[in-house]
Amino acid sequence: MxxxxxxxxxxxxxxxxxxxxxxxxxxxxxxxxxxxxxxxxxxxxxxxxxxxxxxxxxxxxxxxxxxxxxxxxxxxRTVIIERMRAALPGDPDSLGERMTNEYLLLWEDDELRPVLMALVRSATTSQNAADLLIELFTARMHGDSLEPGVPITQLRGAALAASHLFGVAVARHILHVPAVVDIPHDELVQSIAPAIQNYLNPTARPQ
CATH class of the missing domain: 1.10.10.60 (Homeodomain-like)
Incomplete structure (x- = not known):
């Protein structure tokens, strides 16, 4: 303490x-x-x-x-948004890998894990809390000013990427699914990153 x-x-x-x-x-x-x-x-x-x-x-x-x-x-009052925003700049072709790596590292942080678990528990039991978190997190990830006219495909891609990462984190850190828990961090990132990349930037497919 x-x-x-x-x-x-x-x-x-x-x-x-x-x-x-x-x-x-x-x-x-x-x-x-x-x-x-x-x-x-x-x-x-x-x-x-x-x-x-x-x-x-x-x-x-x-x-x-x-x-x-x-x-x-x-x-x-958390560094979650700042950490995820820091992963945004860089080569668009590796955005999925950067975002996946940083998100999974957040869950491995001993100080942040209790906060993330509180987020999961709260968002899954209160629709109002979930809606507010989505709204505020989206605004912060875009520098507090969402661009008007963002294509629906981009919004859907971000939502799908977040849902995918969320599900993996729940399986690994809350449900403790053995097949997911046993995967080393780097291997897990490489397994998930292509799907996240496709959600976020579907035009930049691996060669």
């Missing part, structure tokens, strides 16, 4: 902080830790408020509801 940056010395009797930015940051930090440990359904707004040292009403003031707080936390 790290030191307690959200310790009792920073709490105020009213639960309010000097400045909206500090309050919002404290809520997001507390939510990140609790969501990673208990997922969406196992985390209450009251528990987040207690850990952040704020009044529960402030959470609704900033985020409206728990699902919105969850989606915002996953995008603002």
């Amino acid at each position: 790290t030191s307690t940056p959200l310790g009792t010395s920073r709490r105020r009797p009213t639960g309010r902080r000097a400045g909206d930015s500090g309050t919002r940051d404290a809520i997001l930090d507390a939510a990140r830790d609790l969501f990673a440990e208990h997922a969406l359904e196992g985390t209450s707004m009251r528990a987040i408020a207690k850990q952040a040292g704020v009044d529960p009403a402030l959470i609704r003031h900033f985020f409206t509801d728990k699902e919105t707080l969850f989606a915002t936390t996953m995008t603002d």
Whole structure:
């Protein structure tokens, strides 16, 4: 455990902080830790408020509801999006391999795995949370500004690639399917990458 940056010395009797930015940051930090440990359904707004040292009403003031707080936390308080975006630049013909490698490495990160598992559990039990995550993740992956008029084939390709990678991660890290768990990382990447490449850039097929 790290030191307690959200310790009792920073709490105020009213639960309010000097400045909206500090309050919002404290809520997001507390939510990140609790969501990673208990997922969406196992985390209450009251528990987040207690850990952040704020009044529960402030959470609704900033985020409206728990699902919105969850989606915002996953995008603002983790490096998942930044890591995936870093894999985008480069040769279009090897995009599938880069994205596959980075996504699977995220799941092998001891600090990120609990967050990713919370994402899976929450998105599969709350349609609202799933919709918000898809919307926010898509925006962040495109630099917070989606290009208008993106071809439907490109959107479908991205959705299929994400679904494929998601399914492999669930089989490997949650269901622990032996035939998938036993595959070494590099071999797994090489097995999956051609399909991901075809989803993302179907015109760039291997020679």
